[in-house]
Amino acid sequence: MSPPGEALTLLRHSLTLSAITIRPATEFEDFVVYDQHGHGYGHDDLHGLPEATDPDRVDELLDTIQSSDGKEQRLALLRLATIAETDPETCLSAIPVLTTQLKTSEPSVQAEALTALSHIADEHPEQVTPAAEDVLTVLIPTTDSEPLADAISIVAAIADHNPDAVIDAVPKLATLLQDGSPADAKAITALQRIAASYPNTVAPITPQFLTYIEDGDDTQRIGPFAVLGMLSKEYPHVAEDTIPTAIELLDATHYKLCANAAGLLAPSTIVSTKIIIMVT
Secondary structure (H helix, E strand, O other): OOOHHHHOOOOOOOOOHHHOOOOOOOOOOOOOEEOOOOOEEOHHHHOOOOOOOOHHHHHHHHHHHHHOOHHHHHHHHHHHHHHHHHOHHHHHHHHHHHHHHHHHOOHHHHHHHHHHHHHHHHHOHHHHHHHHHHHHOOOOOOOOHHHHHHHHHHHHHHHHHOHHHHOOHHHHHHHHHHHOOOOHHHHHHHHHHHHHHOHHHHHHHHHHHHHHHHHOOHHHHHHHHHHHHHHHHHOHHHHHHHHHHHHHHHHOOOHHHHHHHHHHHHHHHHHHHHHHHHHO
């Protein structure tokens, strides 16, 4: 029976509505989400009936996104992201509108747009490629963890289709890895895909991979070893400092880590042998 302000208890914070699950109400408790403008979102707002996935419904949502703001706009973005998760092809027409939100909107709206774009990019990276430049603007350490993870996921998807479109992501991803990103695995996946076509672009950031190999656990080491192994085919000396660690990991219980360590050693061992012969 406390006054409303005193009866509220903060349970968690999230920048995107799509990441929130509201508990069902009980006899004595109810749950609500408030945004920074004081708009409230209840269970029906966030967990209503599944949206129809016909193009007309997508067009209606896009009209709302472009013509409104506040709660109405965010709910339209939430519903669009829900559709994109289950039927991304229906949302292809939404890509230009979502990209526009990355340029002009506040962080919470940008985050909702990135969530929808990430779902579309998973299945149709070629369609999201024109948005690459705007997605890259989000790849900075100060970006909230949720939109940052979605942006990295989009870059990784585009890199698998057209690595040329996301070459400029390399130094940004390197900075995120150095500062500690919440989406390390996806960031390394993106770098690995870019390195496959442009090893010269990724080679300068090998210190970040070396740090991961030295300080990470077995799971975290798998990706960096894969990237270094790929780079060492073009630049055999790039991974020389990791040779002792790679040799130790040939007996690793994680088979992927063992295989990647062996892959890195193949070209590196040849270089080391040549050096020894020359010295002798």
